[in-house]
Amino acid sequence: MGVVVETLPLFPLGTVLLPGASLPLHIFEPRYRQLTIDLVTGTLPGKQFGVVAVREGWSPDDGRDGLHDVGCTATLREVRRLPDGRFDLQTTGDRRFRLVDVDDSTAPYLVANVEWLPDDEDEHARDLAPLAMAARAAHRRYCTTAWRQQGGGDGELPAELAEEPAPDVADPELAHILAGDCLLPLADRQELLEQTCPIKRLQLVRQSMTREAVLLDELRAVWAPTAKFAVDHSLN
Incomplete structure (x- = not known):
């Protein structure tokens, strides 16, 4: 069987999300507000997005080179919209993935093609x-x-x-x-x-x-x- 490649919206962070771990997020940047809206409304199915750590010394805006190759999906558990349009999220780590390629042109946020990374x-x-x-x-x-x-x-x-x-x-x-x-x-x-x-x-x-x-x-x-x-x- 060949490698299955799927598409995920991507959220680069200065931390590593592990499977089973909780990750609260405070969303204020416009691009990630839009990501949250797309997840809540079903524009992006499954209420999942990929969290990938930014390499130390790099910025999330430095592109693919500034990101680690392996990340973890975050499942949206709770969403609270604040009066000024920001969001407080509760998420949980789920599946590990490896980046195949990253697209920064089709959405306000990054979108990645990924392959799943199971255990041996x-x-x-x-x-x-x-x-x-x-x-x-x-x-x-x-x-x-x-x-x-x-x-x-x-x-x-x-x-x-x-x-x-x-x-x-x-x-x-x-x-x-x-x-x-x-x-x-x-x-x-x-x-x-x-x-x-x-x-x-x-x-x-x-x-x-x-x-x-x-x-x-x-x-x-x-x-x-x-x-x-x-x-x-x-x-x-």
């Missing part, structure tokens, strides 16, 4: 439990350390914050969901998104969260985006 099929039969447990432990350490650094005291996380994400240890998307609420560097999140082996993905997320927990503990700091667009366009 032979890897799903592998036993993920040991690595998944280690990744969950790293996630708990990261969250506990972040809680303490934010003034939560020296104890463990409160019960309501200590609840682990729902997926079980055999879920191939567990790494994405664990990383979804952690302030990992953009490069780490992009590497997770592009990784098609569930085992390597769990290894990556464990290593990233372990490293960031050490930095939190020793330097009392977490990574933050330094490029200007990371602030301006993540709100968009």
